Amino acid sequence: MQRFVNNPDEVVEDTVKGFVKAHSDIVRLADNPRVIAARNAPRAGKVGVVTGGGSGHEPAFIGYTGENMLDAVAVGELFSSPTAKSFYDAIREADGGKGVVCLYGNYAGDNMNVKMAIKLAAKDGIEVATVVANDDVCSASRDEREKRRGVAGEIFMWKVGGAKAAKGASLETVRATAQRAIDNCRSIGVGLGPCTLPAVGHPNFEIAPGTMEVGIGHHGEPGVRVEPLKSAAEIARDMCTIVLDDHDLPEGTEVAVLVSGLGATPLNELYILNDTIESEIVKRGLKIHRTYIGNYFTSLEMIGATLTVMALDDELKELLDTDVRCAAIL
Amino acid sequence: MQRFVNNPDEVVEDTVKGFVKAHSDIVRLADNPRVIAARNAPRAGKVGVVTGGGSGHEPAFIGYTGENMLDAVAVGELFSSPTAKSFYDAIREADGGKGVVCLYGNYAGDNMNVKMAIKLAAKDGIEVATVVANDDVCSASRDEREKRRGVAGEIFMWKVGGAKAAKGASLETVRATAQRAIDNCRSIGVGLGPCTLPAVGHPNFEIAPGTMEVGIGHHGEPGVRVEPLKSAAEIARDMCTIVLDDHDLPEGTEVAVLVSGLGATPLNELYILNDTIESEIVKRGLKIHRTYIGNYFTSLEMIGATLTVMALDDELKELLDTDVRCAAIL
Structure with a gap:
């Protein structure tokens, strides 16, 4: 393996540390070291925008944290879903009192963990809406679009959702607009x-x-x-x-x-x-x-x-x- | 070779075509198909900023063409210097009547071809100043810094030189500032x-x-x-x-x-x-x-x-x- 790594079991740990150091003007590490938040998040009165996913796809997902984009990102191990706790903590980091939209990709682990995170957030009184990206056409037939995985189209979904939220739209409007983005x-x-x-x-x-x-x-x-x-x-x-x-x-x-x-x-x-x-x-x-x-x-x-x-x-x-x-x- | 190529002899041709298509809001192909110019170049009364180098280093050099950066770039074959003619044409594309600064890397072919291009430009009455990047510390000893090659420090040199030129500085001032950038x-x-x-x-x-x-x-x-x-x-x-x-x-x-x-x-x-x-x-x-x-x-x-x-x-x-x-x- 001709790679720049330290302990192979700590690739994500080291990646996140180096990322936060490089971009500390834009992002911060949350109390949960598997959550990256925007420096300006949460913003009171703005719908929070979060995502999460396995690592190894950099700059996705962490690199899209910032102004007019994602407020917080849950970080998984390499090619593995973030935990429900990390999704939950990302939601909390992004919550400005107007609800949080979670825009993520259609993978079994992410689906399960986001669902659990939503339940935890509900106990805190945080309303969470979701959009599940499924832009990868080869991962299922057109008749079974709901089975398709989310891939790079997620970036457009985040950009559209992030911009809509920044304009002060409601949770339902941000959700619907991000949904339209990925549907397209x-x-x-x-x-x-x-x-x-x-x-x-x-x-x-x-x-x-x-x-x-x-x-x-x-x-x-x-x-x-x-x-x-x-x-x-x-x-x-x-x-x-x-x-x-x-x-x-x-x-x-x-x-x-x-x-x-x-x-x-x-x-x-x-x-x-x-x-x-x-x-x-x-x-x-x-x-x-x-x-x-x-x-x-x-x-x-x-x-x-x-x-x-x-x-x-x-x-x-x-x-x-x-x-x-x-x-x-x- | 697990690569996305067509005719291996036309890699640069195809790269440039795809690049200009992708970024036609920022750049344009000059009459010389081995010169990329900024859409807004030349700007009358502004010192032109150009570079050039072999291909295969993308986004260098072409990707740095644009507002407040490079006005024009001479494009060489893979890992080969652009021709003197291409450097000359890049200089002409960048010339807004206040002189042109050529900020390039210390390679034998580039040194030779830039020199010839300057002679051609002089016949058109275009004054050209140069800065030769030599930031690669391992390519020669500290006592022979003038022998060192130019590498990624060139990006900082272009950014500083481009910004200084955009502020309306004189040719000598742009040159001196870009020189200070790469010296640093x-x-x-x-x-x-x-x-x-x-x-x-x-x-x-x-x-x-x-x-x-x-x-x-x-x-x-x-x-x-x-x-x-x-x-x-x-x-x-x-x-x-x-x-x-x-x-x-x-x-x-x-x-x-x-x-x-x-x-x-x-x-x-x-x-x-x-x-x-x-x-x-x-x-x-x-x-x-x-x-x-x-x-x-x-x-x-x-x-x-x-x-x-x-x-x-x-x-x-x-x-x-x-x-x-x-x-x-x-």
Whole structure:
């Protein structure tokens, strides 16, 4: 393992410490050392916005804590859900008396722990609404959308939800707007190389050299097919076909595009993918409002990339374009 | 090669196309397809700020084109200097009638081609001043600082120079301020894994598993020693010792810190490094003004990281903190 780690069992501990040191102008560690809160949270009279998830996806989730974004984030171990207690503590850190919206991804552990956290928060009189992200098109069929996992579309959900909350909207309005944001997102991942949990020491799944996994999940969950590695343009076309066929947007729709590396893919290759992605999107009669390219939602040192396409309306566009201040600046 | 590429000989072509598509609100392709210019460049009455360098270091150099940063960038092939013609065309794109400052790294090809470009620009009546970055402490001894290469400190040089030019300073003042910025920077790289030029198909240097190259350059140039891979904390301490011993800053000095991944190292490991880096810097009695962590200056899919420490004064701090708008947002 050619990695920068200390004790492999303390990767999350060390990551969080180094993160808080780097960005102490924006974030703070809560009393619970598995909760990161924005420096300016909670804000009285504002709906709190929280998320949480396993570590190893940096800058997700902690890097999106900050002004006009997330008020608090529950931090899990590598690729594992945060505890119910951590979700609960994140909710408390974010509570400004107007309720808290928890915008998280559709994973069994997160679903269970958020539910328990909501019960704990209810005892404190904190009302919690939730949106469960399910933008990963390859993780279940279109008829079973509720089974799909949440991936990089969550970033758009947080940005929209965070901006709406900052404008002073009610809990129900923030929830509904964040729900609309993620409903408007479709994502796909393609894996060219696996990743290794430092404490395990070998990859937890395989991608044979010369092949690729189309539809891979953020923890190496199998996709829809394994096939010989194609050219960037062919891969980009396949990604667009899968995402846009599922999306089925009317011509003229404005979209936001997010191309994220999975950790070990260099930025120039994401630009190469984007060259074809943009052409394909335009070919469908869609209009690109804004493109984000970089390591926005990763999977340790996985080689690969994800594509997220979000359909916009006037309000979503305005909310997405609201300035934020967080470590993973958008 | 588990990579997203089309024709390996057209990696730069495809990268630039995808980049310009993604960020067309900020940048434009010049008539010379190896020159990226800011949308708002040239600005009449403002000193133009340009750089250039080989590709494969994205977001450097192109990602720093934009408001209050670089006006134009000359783009080279992978790990190769841009041509003199491209440097010249970048200078012309940036020229607002008040002269142009070229802030670039100390590499033989760049030195030669910038010199030729200056001669061409002189015929057009464009005055060009230069600053040659040499922040890489391991690339030559302290007595031969003029031989050192430029690495990630260049980002601070561009940010300071870009902000100073935006304030309306004269060519000589912009040059002198950018020179002070890079004089105040020291950097070091540590490599844990090599990188491969797609057209070559195999790594152009070796880093044996279980070892690391301390002081590695941005193209795999050998460092000062190869040694068994240590813990993140030990590596971070070594990086700090080398950088800070060379820097030799008085106690109480404020510094900016930049920890950059080299392409295939995930963000969480950079945070792990930063945990120790910050402690070491504080231990020396220095005060950290601001920390940047991410893939700011890479080397294709090299595994590794660089540390840059820049000493600040009041003016450098103000310039560094000036808001910019570029793809690799700071």
